[in-house]
Amino acid sequence: MKVRVITSPQNPRIKDIVRLRERRCREKKGLFLVEGFKEISMAMEGGVELDSLFFCKGFFRGGEEGLLASVEARGGKLFSLPPRLFEKVSYRENPDGLLAVARQFHRGLEDLVLGASPLLVVTESLEKPGNLGAILRCVDAIGADGLIVCDPVVDLFNPNVVRASRGTLFTVKVAASSPRETIKWLKDKGIEAVITTPHAPLEYTEVDYRRPTAVVVGSESKGLTPLWTEGFSLKVKIPMLGRADSLNVAVAAAVVLYEALRQRREGSD
Template sequence: MLITSPHNPRIKQVIALRDRKDRERSGLMRVEGYEELSLALDSGVRPHTLFFCPALWRTPEQAQLLLRMRALGTETLEVSPRVFEKLAYRDHPDGWVATVPLIETRLAALRLGATPLLLIAESVEKPGNLGAMLRTADAAGVDAVIAADPLTDWGNPNIVRASKGALFSVPVAAATSAEVLTWLAERAIPVIATTPQASLRYTDANLRGPVAIAVGEEKHGLSRRWLDAAAQQVRIPMVGRVNSLNVATAAALLIYEALRQRGVS
């Protein structure tokens, strides 16, 4: 079946998934891009429906992904280039968009090891920052990234795009700050709070044991609730005129300091 009209109801349904209310109502989210979908499949995701346009594929070998999805029972619908341009969320699309079930985001669903390394993002607003954190978390083997008092949902297509698909390889959760702090306390996981006002350098903090590294929203940083709950407050040395780093960069520095202390090479 080849869909040639951008007004096709199936196309409208996928476009509607750009809106959070439609994602929550349908229980589905959209994933765009060959690399993102490949990682999703490698992470155990079973797509619901695939919309593909061979005319936009970058290499003939990408056809193998279509076969993988069909083997999983995914419904596959070919669309014309004109329709795909309407369907696509980003510039220069590569001919791949799929709908997949919303990912699990309950704290109770997280499974932790003996020495968990967690990243807490309190009220981080920009999907690009959340996506960058997920890429770092995937590279560093972080146990989970938790959105506290989230301002967007994990199914936001901009997070999927910015994470390059790492959203599906890193466990995530979302809850209120009160719920996250209670959950951490019950598991005796101390919070390391990042703030420019701290006296302790982040390299001097003990990050070898179970730890939850907390970073705050882009403009004001962590709230008083998180600062007061922290076992330690740490700062990243700054010698320039700007008094703070991008939140995703700050998170990456602390995560890799934790790996250094733990002897991970």
């Protein structure tokens, strides 16, 4: 393998990695960071193009040599860093010695492949990377057909989205769209939008999710816009019996999605 060694924090490539923590730089260069053996492996399985891989053998835990060879075989450049320099570019508390620079990918609604009775998740204006990552994990866990991200405040390629998703950003079909385009697309496809709101008349268990369904969740601070709350009649809530008036958006999405999974599994028996 051809490995280049970098020892100085003033190296231009090191400076570029640090800049990729900023959304503006990621968007300008069309690149993003993927850290960790599992996440990088899943990115490669998902067909993500890796521009380069930075590593430090001092943090390796076993099995990394095969990954290095695979990255190089696909055209990625390899760079070896000393421990202190790797800690500078890593965004994890306990790094495993692997950090990749990957090329961004973009999908639209037309790229979603739907099953006979699709189950989708739609998010609108999510603000926190941890929540978007957690929703990605849930979409992957229940085998949903995909995630539609509408007008996100948070960048899909934020390093914390990648980390919180545990690599499922690369296994879930994610499409970006506007709310208006998504609403039209759902209606054209005959997919029922289930609107989650604390003021709904129905509890989330009172809905039939076995038909084509899109579970729609809104921003952490403002919820869904009137385009959704006034444009669809099927609204559900999760009962709140204590002092809190709502759940974390990722938790709420998981609760509704696992009810959908339960119904679909029982309906197929």
